[in-house]
Amino acid sequence: MKTTVIRDGIEPTIVLVNGFLSELETDVSDWLEIIDILYPKNRVEHCRWNSGSFKTIGKKVVIENLAKLLLLPQAKISLLHSTYAICKEIITAWSKALEVATETGIHLAKYINQQNRSFVLFGHSLGAKVIYSALDCLERQQSVSKAFLFGGAIANNEPWTDIYLKHPELMIFNHFSEQDEVLKRLYKLATTFSHEPVGLKGIENSQLSLIYNIDLSHVVTGHSDYKNHKIGKILFERNKLASKYNLGSSLVGRKWSYSALALSTLVSSLTGFLRR
Known part of the structure; x- marks a missing residue:
C-alpha cells in the first residue's frame, strides 16, 4: 500500500481507495468531481494498492496463447478460447485481490493509527473491502468520522455490528x-453466488445507527457511474436536506433513494416559493 498526497488542505483528510484492477491508476480526477463538492478545502490522499491491472492480465493471456501457438503451429485459437482465457485470468486475479484488499485494509489502519489527524474514507468497488478491513483493525478512536462506499464489492452479511461496537460514532x-451488472454477474460468478454485495442490495442488518443505505439505482446504471459531478451534487443536496429538516436519525439504517431525495427537494422548493 502507498498513499500519495493529491492536495493539501484542512482536516479531516480525505482518503480515496479505488477497486479491482486499479493498481496502475494514478489519476483521481473522477473522485475529485465528488470531493470538490463535498470537501472542497480538505486535504486529499490517494491510497494505491496491489489490486491488479488489465495490463497484467492481458500479458498473461497473450503469453499463454502464444505458447500454445508455438506448440501447435497449425492450430487456431478460437474467439471462445480467448474469451475463456481472459475470464479465467480475471477470476484468478479477483481471488488474489480479495486477499490483498484485506491486507491493505490492515496497513491502512496502521497508517491512520500513527497519524494525529482525522480522516474520511471513500472507497469504490473492492476499495470498499479495503475500508471495511481498515475499520475493523482501527485502534485510534474517533480517527475516522465517516466512510463512503460506492458500488461496494464486499459481502452484505459481513459482521458490521463489530464495526459499530468499535466505533459507535462512525x-x-x-x-x-x-x-x-458487474456486481450482478461478474461478482457473483467470482464468489460462486455465495452472497450479495453491498453495492447491489445494501447492507443487511442496517438498523445499526451508523449505517446509511442510499439507493442510487435511478441514476447509477453501471459499476463505473458513481464517481462524477452529478453524484456529487446529489450527495450534497441530500446532506443539505438532512441537515435542514434534522432528518439525520430518521435516515439512518434505511434505504434513502434518489427519487425520495428529488421529491423532498421539490416539496421544499415549492414550500419556499409559496411563502414568498
Whole structure:
C-alpha cells in the first residue's frame, strides 16, 4: 500500500481507495468531481494498492496463447478460447485481490493509527473491502468520522455490528445500485453466488445507527457511474436536506433513494416559493 498526497488542505483528510484492477491508476480526477463538492478545502490522499491491472492480465493471456501457438503451429485459437482465457485470468486475479484488499485494509489502519489527524474514507468497488478491513483493525478512536462506499464489492452479511461496537460514532454511507451488472454477474460468478454485495442490495442488518443505505439505482446504471459531478451534487443536496429538516436519525439504517431525495427537494422548493 502507498498513499500519495493529491492536495493539501484542512482536516479531516480525505482518503480515496479505488477497486479491482486499479493498481496502475494514478489519476483521481473522477473522485475529485465528488470531493470538490463535498470537501472542497480538505486535504486529499490517494491510497494505491496491489489490486491488479488489465495490463497484467492481458500479458498473461497473450503469453499463454502464444505458447500454445508455438506448440501447435497449425492450430487456431478460437474467439471462445480467448474469451475463456481472459475470464479465467480475471477470476484468478479477483481471488488474489480479495486477499490483498484485506491486507491493505490492515496497513491502512496502521497508517491512520500513527497519524494525529482525522480522516474520511471513500472507497469504490473492492476499495470498499479495503475500508471495511481498515475499520475493523482501527485502534485510534474517533480517527475516522465517516466512510463512503460506492458500488461496494464486499459481502452484505459481513459482521458490521463489530464495526459499530468499535466505533459507535462512525457513520457509513453505503451507495448502491440494483442496475450494476458487474456486481450482478461478474461478482457473483467470482464468489460462486455465495452472497450479495453491498453495492447491489445494501447492507443487511442496517438498523445499526451508523449505517446509511442510499439507493442510487435511478441514476447509477453501471459499476463505473458513481464517481462524477452529478453524484456529487446529489450527495450534497441530500446532506443539505438532512441537515435542514434534522432528518439525520430518521435516515439512518434505511434505504434513502434518489427519487425520495428529488421529491423532498421539490416539496421544499415549492414550500419556499409559496411563502414568498
